[in-house]
Amino acid sequence: MNFKYFYLYILVVAFSCSPKTTMKSEDNMSNAPVSLMTIGNEEVYADEFLHIISKNRSFLEKEGTISKADFEENFDLFVNFKLKVKEAENRGLHQTEEFDREFSMFKEDLIKPYLIKNSLQEGELMKAYNRMQEIVKASHILLQFPTNATREDTIAVYRMAQKLKNQADEGEDFNELAFVHSEDPSAKENKGNLGYFTALQMVHQFEDATYGLKIGEVSDPILTDYGYHIIRLEDRKPNPGEIRVSHILIRSQSSDPVTEERILRKVSEIYQELQKPESVWEEVCAQYSEDQGTRNTGGLLPFIGIGSVIPEFERVAFSLNEIGEISPPAKTPYGYHIIRLEEKRPLPPFEEMEALIKSKILRDSRSSLIQSQVASIQKARYQFSENETLVDSLETLFDKNSRNEAIEKVNNAQLNDRIIFSAGGVDRTVQDLLDYMLTSGQIVRVGNKNLLTAWYEKYVENMLNQAEENDLASNNKEYQLTLKEYRDGIMLFTLMNENVWQKALEDSLGQVDFYEKHKDRYQWKERTEAIIVKMTKDEFTPSVRRFLSDKKYQDNLVNRLENTFLNDNPLAFTIDKDVFEMESHPILSRAIANKAFQEVKANNAIYFVLLGNKLPPGNKKFEETRGKVIQDFQEYLDQSLLDTLKSNYTVRINEEEKNRVYELVTKK
Structure with missing residues (x-):
């Protein structure tokens, strides 16, 4: 994930990382719209607080409840969060092109779990995985359509398929029927026997029919893009993996x-x-x-x-x-x-196979089936109605004329303002369709369809999707809260970046000024010059020990040590030479303070330590502590921003509602 978006997510959920709580759904609260607080003239409701505080938490655990202190800490953080969002809105940070671009990108991902299409896809994924628990063995007879088949040709092929099915049902050898009649080229070798297969290895119509049969049963004629199939199930057994x-x-x-x-x-x-x-x-x-x-x-x-x-x-x-x-x-x-x-x-668990199954489903004809089901549900849910006579008239115009000529005839016939369909309470006109064709930038595959038909179907699909999105934004509380969470998060990131994070990084004069005013924060404790040699090759330990045992700390000792051993054996040991605070150092804290040379064992390794002069406590130079200064400077700027916002905006807390929320999150 992009660092910016990761940080944005952390911002939104940061105050929900204190001890775990147990809570019931906010649906248990009164339906009356009672505000939890007001900031300036804006009311904030409890459902938003409950939604954000629940991020990354396990609310179903029975043990433990959130303490009053933890609740108050989370609540204060939420107030601070909303203050910053309010300021970002007042600065118009939600009205920039960058905001629109990023929010649109987030919306595209956030809406997916709520869509009808997603639930249907999930159903297909699970159905395919469940079928994968078995392998099936089948034989088939394929009857293909002649080139440029007419309706009569199609009926004739179907009747022949039905005849062969009847012959098989009456006891004739299915594989001999396949050898004689099947137009699958492999039938002359395998007599129609396809061997074992599992889900997503055949076209979905063939798979559906096969998995629906009992062993020995022969299917009715099954239509696929290859023609009509008659299928006989030979065997089924658990998938060996x-x-x-x-x-x-x-x-x-x-x-x-x-x-x-x-x-x-x-x-x-x-x-x-x-x-x-x-x-x-x-x-x-x-x-x-x-x-x-x-x-x-x-x-x-x-x-x-x-x-x-x-x-x-x-x-x-x-x-x-x-x-x-x-x-x-x-x-x-x-x-x-x-x-x-x-x-x-x-067979791997569903979680491991989900991505692979999804990619296969989206590549085969199941994706078209899913889209068709989505459209049917959307049309029913959003009261889709169509002017079929008008659609037929337009198809005729586009069938007999070029696109530009057809559009001109539409204009001349004054059809532009006619309603072509309605969905989600919104009327769509012929002109809306034409504008979509000319300006949407969509790529529409016409194939064997009429030009108008291909564009019309795509336009209907897009408008039904828009109706579903509008419905979710208006009526799905969870989606509304999730969308608001990310909208506020994007604005919050921009506000904090401009006023805290980036400002602290770039304001070198501000950093120095902050350091000068708070030098007491940046103090060295007593330190000691030291050389620390960590042995990484055991066979060199005795010789390095002998070399160092009579030595004292010296600046040139590192070079002598490296020249003696590391020229021929560069991986024998590592060296760290610096001035250290002994009491906080993981190795030196184990050493004897007044002993010049000593051996320390730690973390399954041997360390040779040589101690030099001691340095008294004192101020750290700015360059020695710049990272910590920037971090503290950011905290200072953040607190200064909050202090300003609290003086600029009046915050009124509904204590009764707040107490009710507290009872809700602590109720088992």
């Missing part, structure tokens, strides 16, 4: 029987070699495998699941049971494989 295998490949794509025989003999000899106790898989693989990408890494392949590799390989790989088990040679279109099982793992 994923496996990782390595392989040795000997390529064989020759039609010459003599060559094929020689290759098969070679593979058999390699397999026999692997049966010997002294054989090493990685060595045999490096010597013989013809998979150039894996031969030098023991033939190791990525994890695979059912339906993710060619059936011939999958069938043998998933038949292996014990880690290290080696298969006999298996023939695939690529040649002969000898496969070894390396690892097994179950």
Whole structure:
């Protein structure tokens, strides 16, 4: 996340990080709009305080309640937060182009969990994951439509599909029917048998039909983009998860029987070699495998699941049971494989697979289905009504004329002000549609559709989405509060950056002035010159100990030490030379103050310490403490800003409402 946005988030929720509390939903409060406080002329309500105080908290825990002191601290922070937001509004920080750009970006992300589309997507994600718990084996017969098929052609294909379904139901061999009638090119080899697969590996209509069958049951004709399918479910069983295998490949794509025989003999000899106790898989693989990408890494392949590799390989790989088990040679279109099982793992939990499942769903036809369902729900919810006669008239105009000519005819026919549809209580006119076509910048794929139809459908989709967004902003309390939280947060960030953070960083004169006025804050305690040698290679410890044992602290000792040992062995030890406050130093605090050379053991390491002169307590120079000065200067500027705001705005607290909120957050 961008640092600015991370800081913005921290700002908004910072005051909700004190001890955990337990609270009931704000819905339990009275529906009467009683304000919690007023700042200037603006009323602030309890639901906003409750929403923000609940950020990053576990309110469902039964143990512990928030103390009165913690509640008061959180409440004071909330008041300060609202004071700063009020000042930001009065300065117009919500009216800048930068604010609009950032707030729009946040809104786009914030609204997603509340949308109809999101709930439907979540349902599809979970349905797909639940189906992934099983693998199914199916056979099918595919009947395709002729090129440029007419309605009569479509009906004829459907009747043929229905006939084949009836024949299968009457006991005819399904796979023989597939061999004779299926137009799937693979049917001549596999008689329609597709092997095992799981969710998201077939088009969704095919998947839906297959998972809805019982073993041995034959489906009604199922329409997909490929044609009509008749499906027979052969088997279903729990998903074995994923496996990782390595392989040795000997390529064989020759039609010459003599060559094929020689290759098969070679593979058999390699397999026999692997049966010997002294054989090493990685060595045999490096010597013989013809998979150039894996031969030098023991033939190791990525994890695979059912339906993710060619059936011939999958069938043998998933038949292996014990880690290290080696298969006999298996023939695939690529040649002969000898496969070894390396690892097994179950299907990952939903949280790990969610992103992958979502990306697959959004890439296949399910995304169109979801959008169609979204539109149906939106139309019902927002009282969508359409002037179908007007739409038909416009489609005719755009069908028979170029876009510019059609628009001119619309203008001449004075159709511009006619209402084409209504949604969410808002009427949309023909001119609104034309303006959208000309100025929206949208990319609309026309495909086989009429130009007007493609643009009209896109415009309706956008206006329905806008109606849903307006509805959420008006009626969904949680969304309203979340939106307000981020709106206020963006303004707050800008205000604080201009008046506190960036100002403190850039105002070098202000930093020095603050330091001069508060020197008493920046004091050294008693310090000692010291050289600290941390041994990182145990074998050098005795020689370094002998070298240092008769030495005293000297400025040139570090160079002598480095030249003696580190030129040839740069990782033998590390050296730290400085003036330290002994009592707060993690190593020196363990040392004896008046002993010149000593050995300290800490954190499983040996340290050699040489102590020099002691320095009395005194002021830190500005350069020595600039970071702490800037931090304190920021706190000073923040407090000064708050003091100014508290004098500029009158804050009135509704103590009765405040007490009711306190009872709410402490009630179990």
